[in-house]
Amino acid sequence: MDWVWNNFFTGTDSNVGIWGLTLDHLWLSALPIVLGFVISIPLGYWASHSRVARSILLSVFSILYTLPSIVLLVVVPVTLGLPIISPTNVIVALTIYAIAVMLRSATDAFSSLSQDVVEASRAIGFSPLQRFFRVELPLAGPVLLAGARVVSVSTVSLVTVGSFIGVDSLGNLFREGKSTNFGTEILAGIIAVLIIALVYDSIIVLIGRILLPWNRRASRRSARAAELREVSA
Amino acid sequence: MIEFKSVSKLYADGTHAVDNFSVVIPSRKTTVFVGSSGCGKTTLLRMINRMVDPTSGAIEIDGENIANTEPVHLRRGIGYVMQNSGLLPHRTVIDNVATVLFLTKVPKVEAYARANELLDTVGLDRSLAKRYPGELSGGQQQRVGVARGLAANPNILLMDEPFGAVDPIVRIDLQAETMRLQRELDKTIVFVTHDIDEAFLLGDQVLILEKGAKIAQRGTPEEILANPASDFVASFIGADRGKRRLTVDSKVKAKGNDVVLIDAGGYAAGVISAPGGKLAVGSASPKSRSVSNKTSQAGDG
Numbered sequence A: 001m002d003w004v005w006n007n008f009f010t011g012t013d014s015n016v017g018i019w020g021l022t023l024d025h026l027w028l029s030a031l032p033i034v035l036g037f038v039i040s041i042p043l044g045y046w047a048s049h050s051r052v053a054r055s056i057l058l059s060v061f062s063i064l065y066t067l068p069s070i071v072l073l074v075v076v077p078v079t080l081g082l083p084i085i086s087p088t089n090v091i092v093a094l095t096i097y098a099i100a101v102m103l104r105s106a107t108d109a110f111s112s113l114s115q116d117v118v119e120a121s122r123a124i125g126f127s128p129l130q131r132f133f134r135v136e137l138p139l140a141g142p143v144l145l146a147g148a149r150v151v152s153v154s155t156v157s158l159v160t161v162g163s164f165i166g167v168d169s170l171g172n173l174f175r176e177g178k179s180t181n182f183g184t185e186i187l188a189g190i191i192a193v194l195i196i197a198l199v200y201d202s203i204i205v206l207i208g209r210i211l212l213p214w215n216r217r218a219s220r221r222s223a224r225a226a227e228l229r230e231v232s233a
Numbered sequence B: 001m002i003e004f005k006s007v008s009k010l011y012a013d014g015t016h017a018v019d020n021f022s023v024v025i026p027s028r029k030t031t032v033f034v035g036s037s038g039c040g041k042t043t044l045l046r047m048i049n050r051m052v053d054p055t056s057g058a059i060e061i062d063g064e065n066i067a068n069t070e071p072v073h074l075r076r077g078i079g080y081v082m083q084n085s086g087l088l089p090h091r092t093v094i095d096n097v098a099t100v101l102f103l104t105k106v107p108k109v110e111a112y113a114r115a116n117e118l119l120d121t122v123g124l125d126r127s128l129a130k131r132y133p134g135e136l137s138g139g140q141q142q143r144v145g146v147a148r149g150l151a152a153n154p155n156i157l158l159m160d161e162p163f164g165a166v167d168p169i170v171r172i173d174l175q176a177e178t179m180r181l182q183r184e185l186d187k188t189i190v191f192v193t194h195d196i197d198e199a200f201l202l203g204d205q206v207l208i209l210e211k212g213a214k215i216a217q218r219g220t221p222e223e224i225l226a227n228p229a230s231d232f233v234a235s236f237i238g239a240d241r242g243k244r245r246l247t248v249d250s251k252v253k254a255k256g257n258d259v260v261l262i263d264a265g266g267y268a269a270g271v272i273s274a275p276g277g278k279l280a281v282g283s284a285s286p287k288s289r290s291v292s293n294k295t296s297q298a299g300d301g
Ligand SMILES: Nc1ncnc2c1ncn2[C@@H]1O[C@H](COP(=O)(O)OP(=O)(O)OP(=O)(O)O)[C@@H](O)[C@H]1O
Pocket: B011, B012, B013, B015, B016, B017, B035, B036, B037, B038, B039, B040, B041, B042, B043, B044, B194
């Protein structure tokens, strides 16, 4: 425990302390989560409207997803012509993973919209753009956010891999702790990663509550209905 | 007035949904398209607000070819009510009703005031305004759907089997409301159903359709009942099964001057009063669904 306090603001191999590594970790994971989410929405919408787009997009990203992260971390800088220790590599690689997971959710979300509702919004005079932003996107919201929660957790843990090519993150604690055989440091790293994952997850849930109030009332209702069914059964 | 001029619709997959369809739909009256599933009723209705564009022919509203109007603009000026209400599940009842007003940039305060009035118009309690559609019964949702269809005060209201999914008692209620609204608001209503009783109840003009939206017969309910144009029509309206041919049941005595009527199957169908053994004749005042004597057209006012 003393080790944690002594190394909180300075120390560890890059001398930025646990706090410094946490900040690195925060933005290295936040960017891929947000980018993956934003990029997946138009791609998923397209995939849900065109069979061809769907099969091409989903198979390309499935293949990319099967590449081990360390391979991707080497392939990305070579392809983009970046130095291997640039944080951009981590961000690009993790964004690709994020899209691979998020694209499936987004495609499902947009494919499973009620056609009655979409047709009705067309019939009463929403323009295509209004329909997308005011009807389809909000209704896809719950499934999109569920996807974002999965992406968030996996991205936060994958950032640690960057430490093995020299991009600082909480993964440094794993690398250093392992090489010096110092369990406390590894444990500190794991706990810090878990805390970040929890914080991000709570933020996503909170955003959902604020932006999708109708969804909460709807799910409470169906939960109550399920309870009633159970009681009566 | 809405006019279909030799309209055909061939879907991309080769389905001839509508084949050379021509008809005049008069203003401020209710016209009902009735026919069995897949005969092209929805396609006809959706061509009026350009949800579907005809492959050939033209549709005119008050003499203007709608192919020349911008679809989104056209749709905002025509009410549309559909079977499963099609309400936006993420908007409250009041927001659903006001949607079209928001789209046409009516100020919020004004839009909500109008939406609240419309809840009264369709017989919904204002206390439901803040609920989400999922928190209403099917019949209430359908009323919200009608209120939404009326929000922009359109001259034309398109209704596609709006009461198909509600129970018979609620349906009778909603049908009565529809007749009252038509009388009070004086809309041009185009109504689609596969229920012939509903068609005869609501329609000033009824079109019985066969596959490909071929008109089997067009007329008032009385004209069609009195003179079915073909065996198809006779069978469709149930005349051949004797459902509409009623006789006096001599075995059962009803109270007062009433006698019981039975159909050809022997099932009780209703009662009629017969003072002194003579059947009563329909009262002299003609059935009137529209009290208006205005002659102006669908696009005005
Ligand atoms: N988008 C479409 N693409 C291809 N075929 C279609 C499409 N919409 C409808 N059809 C076909 O056109 C025909 C008429 O369909 P329409 O929906 O107009 O019938 P309907 O009379 O409204 O039927 P229902 O009473 O079942 O609603 C049917 O054979 C239907 O399968």
